[in-house]
Amino acid sequence: MTQLRFDPALPWWAIGMLAALAVLVAAFALWRGMRGWAWRGLAGLAAALALAGPALELGTRAALSDIVILLDDRSASQALPGRAAQVDQAVDDLSAGIAALPGTDLRRVTVGDSDDGTALATALSRAIAAEPDARLAGVIAVTDGRLHDPQMLPQGMAAPLHVLLTGQPQDWDRRLVIEEAPAFGLIGEEVTIRLRVEDQGLVPEASRTGSVTLRLSVDGEDEQTVAVPLNTSLSLPVTPGHAGQNVVQIALDDAPGELTDRNNAAAISINGVRDRLRVLLVSGEPHAGERTWRNLLKSDAAVDLIHFTILRPPEIMFDDVPVDELSLIAFPTRELFLERIDDFDLIIFDRYSVRGILPPEYYMNIARYVEDGGAILVSAGPEMASVESLNLSPLGPILPARPTGRVIDQPFTPRLTDEGRRHPVTAGLGGPDPDAPDWGRWLRLSEVTPTGDAQVAMTGAEDKPLLILDRVGEGRVALLTSDQVWLWGRGFEGGGPQLELLRRIAHWSMKEPELEEEALLADVRDGLAVRFTRRTMQDSAGPLQVTAPDGSISQVPLAADGPGRFVADWTAPEPGLYRLADGDMRRVLALGPAAPREFEETVADAPLLTPLVEASGGSVQRLSDGVPDLRQTRAGRAASGDGLGGPWIGVTPRDAATVTGLDRRPLLPGWGWLALIAGLILTGWLAEGRRRPA
Template sequence: MIRDIAFSPYLPWQVLAVIAAIAVALIAFAAWRGLSGWGLRALAATAILAALAGPALREEQRDPLTDIVILVVDTSASQSLSQRAAQVEQAKAGIEARLGALANTEVRVITLRDATDNRGTLLMTALAEAMAEEPRGRLAGAVLLSDGQVHDIDIAPGFPAPVHLLLTGEPTDWDRRLVIENAPTFAILGEEVTLGLMVEDQGRVPSTQAASTEIVVAIDGGEPMTFTIPVGRMIDVPVTLPHGGINVIQFTVPEAEGELTTRNNAAVVQINGVRDRLRVLLVSGEPHNGERTWRNLLKSDASVDLVHFTILRPPQKQDGVPVTELSLIAFPTRELFMEKVDDFDLIIFDRYKLRGILPADYLENIARYVEDGGAVLFAAGPDFATADSIFRSPLARVIPAAPTGRVIEEGYRARLTDAGARHPVTEGLGGLVSAEDEPTWGRWFRQIELAPERGDVVMSGVEDRPLMVLDRVGEGRVAVLGSDHAWLWSRGVEGGGPQLELLRRLAHWMMKEPDLEEEALTASAEGSRMTVTRRTLGEGARQVTITAPDGTEVTVPMEEISPGRFLAEYDGAQMGLYRLAEGDKEAVAVLGPAAPREFEETIATGEKLAGLVSGTGGGVLRLSDGIPDVRRVREGRPAAGNSWIAITPREAYLTQSTSLTPLLPAWAWLLILTGLSVMAWLREGRRAV
């Protein structure tokens, strides 16, 4: 029961103040004039003001409320290192027991886990959310069981009571990590790109550790390369990308004896390899309607440098024009086909035939160019089936299909073969899903009969005879198109067809664009989900083996979603580098960073939370020194010591009932006022007599 005086005025306090001022002025005037009853009149005025103020005795029935202490238990990934998890469990049980032993105290336990999207330990967010669920007037303290590595300290709430940090870990902990300081997103193929990286040690590093360490570099999970680099100093690492598209470069530092974890000993960089300029050499045997098609295709791409070699005047033509007037400058034939041939990404022979203009050693050099990694496309015309065919040259050893000598002159629709429905050059061309689908594009009217000797036949023509053959020769690629009527599609004959798409895919496949590899294993990641795609010309069920960052393996069956394309989806429980294998194909994929944010800084420290803790009068203690005692202290007193922490009692309560009783009844106030007034009148009256 709580008793005190409360006022319930009959008039506003402002009005009472005016009345009091007037009364004071009149009484002061009476005293100045020497009136004998001014003291009694002052008492009467005071009684009137007191009566108008409505004084009453207030009695409250209160129920005391318990003090609330928030206990935040950090179970994020970094708390799994060393003996920290056991420390947390023991400290949680010990602090709960000590707080439970204090009278009138409740504990709210908040368990904190890793934040999504690699945002790290959001301890301040958890504390703020816990505060929002409790009355601020009952919060008597907060205890944080953590390694102090928080990632949202900038939103630390204003806590109304002491906040204490109980640090996990050991004072002797140390760790080594690999940091990528800078890495480009794109790089030009063939040009060296520089990455900045550093190996740094954190914590109490043993004096026995060397000043340098090995680092292992692997591109796309390939053969690793080992180098020695200094510790604690950023170095520049030159890298040349091996192929176009995404290149996954992994850097790994071997485990050092005694370090906390190896989860931050690896870093992954994904760089998109792009070509600066694609150099294409187009060799045309003679002008014809399809020649413009090739020029338009290659000129439509601003990244293509086209060199067009065309024989406009056959050697046998005799028109009396002097040779010196046929060209303003001599065409650099030897420079192109002997000295500079390796500078080209693609060579196209468009209806070219042997005329003695390009010597045999030039063509022999082009065959060598293909075997060393170059690409040649043969767009065959009627001359391919004659004795002057380019097949009758040193290039024959790289051409996958021989001409039979027959030229078929009749209308037909090009079709996909079974291999063509699976090959990325022709897969889904014109909306066709399988080889059984009937094409709706326009007809061609000429086909050079081919006898494939090797490679993949992806399109067929008259009576299912081979129309397009693709092959790999040595390190290079070769394609033979057995017709010179592809230009009919671009002209819209009989509705036209996907000519531009076909020739674009064909050219890019020959230039080894990764998206057009017929045998490929790729993966893309979004959040924690990985989508694995296997493209193959083979048949049969497929399953991919996925190796997680911690070395565990799982085999996932793949579903064939279209001919030659298999798909699997996998939810990764860990962030980092995953290795994929299916048959003889391997790939790597990254879910989040190779080293999650939780493992960027692993040494337990109170520095990040020092401002919050000291600002509330709390303390930072190490659990390695033992679980501290818990006390109560008054607000404003020190709340932590060497082996103890304290909470501040809030003395909050809940009012059950309130009653108001007037100090004096109305008749008593009237009697007092009447008595004082009569006494003042009598006193003044006697003085007058």
């Protein structure tokens, strides 16, 4: 490499003025007809050139190799049948072909899985940025063409991009696409999931049915089937049945010959919430703790409370006071207990006595309401042991205990039973030492005898039942056999967890998921890490049976983590839909999408890469036609085509080089410039001295 460089001895403007002066002198001499004008002008220009310091810069160049980038897509979708072998064969053949090209280096980049799918565009951009444009001869991507980061594709390339697609031309797949799904829904009210079933690829004639069967279940129960049209968006109504997560599982029947069934199912978690918790509180005999329940329920903004207090018992109904002069509001018994009873989530009877206000058929309707899924809570006082006890009404058969008729009037400290230590309503209330909790005493309770499968969670004086919980049909019944809970709220002898206890009782009655005594919970912690929690009233639980998305079953042992609580930490092998089972308990767990992004679209195609391929002069070819031959092609010529031996792709030699050394030599030494200038001046003088013969 040789270049002419300048090292001026004067500023360029001074050298320019000298050159201009030489030209002006020569022009003046020419105008006056003086001989030798040209030699004088050349002498001035030579002097100006000498001051500019011209020199020859001699560089030593070393040729640089060309670089070809080979992108090797090893994402999960490349593990579909036949594709891994195609990738292995193509990578081996191309690596050997690149190694055989003179002056060419291979840069191999492997693209694996990520949480966001195939980051092929990111890998491509980084690989190109890491190499100088002057050496990049080509990029070859062995992939199925399905990338999930198109925004990272480079704007342009200095070399051709060739995409070699895996798979077969006859590949096809059917997938379930969830277009829109709600995160929340009101319990008992329909929400809408928008979805479509879509076919991709070359669908065989036998599978072009126009409709498919869709299987739908909530929390893995009561599976329903429905026929839906193909390639059409539709709305699917779903009704959340309980508070907390309602996992809606939607699945297609597998079609013969499709690429994968991993995208035939979806799990949607809809958090069921109540619009308002509607509670009916009926207070009977006035007592010191009458406002306890009211204050508790009114403090919760999510509770819609209706409260009636019986201030005018039947025995004074027929006095001489005119009805229109009474300031009391008539108790709307028919409206509340017949017409609108199903609107309530919980009915609380606080020291309520049977005094003839409600006819027998009303109590029977309350019992029906509980068996159909409602809840009642009885906070009883001495009236429980009297002839006015609710137990003697038609409501008696659903109550969890029978009174003995005895009222124990003596101080006692409430204690948790073994069942109480396990039951979520009372678990943990006793503090670090549940056998001797630091609680204030109560002063009275009514003696009862539990019935059936009722669970005694707390005991009082003489170890008699204090808090009894029971299930009746689809509903819940709770019985508190003392009206002294208000003493905790007043701080008597240090008080106790009054608000927490009453809140838990009320919310358990209303079937809040976090207070279910038999529950299987899964807490997703980080990525695929999960903590399983099994709550039970039994002494043991597990092992937990886990069914993976591919149908394989594993057993996960559970370890005790307190009374009635068993846990296990587990890491899932892959994202997808898992089914959990322990005895009669069932749960569906979605880790990531039920169909990972790698399996959303599985038919090999390159629509996102095609614009960059065309702009770079590359090509898109299928490996099912064989691995193309590799050639070198000059810039500006076609970089792909079909030859006698099959398809071929080309890389462009760049002829890049680097300078390894420089040597600068003056164009003439100083004495040489002096001799040149003097010679020009002398020649001009001699030319002027000549005379032409007359």
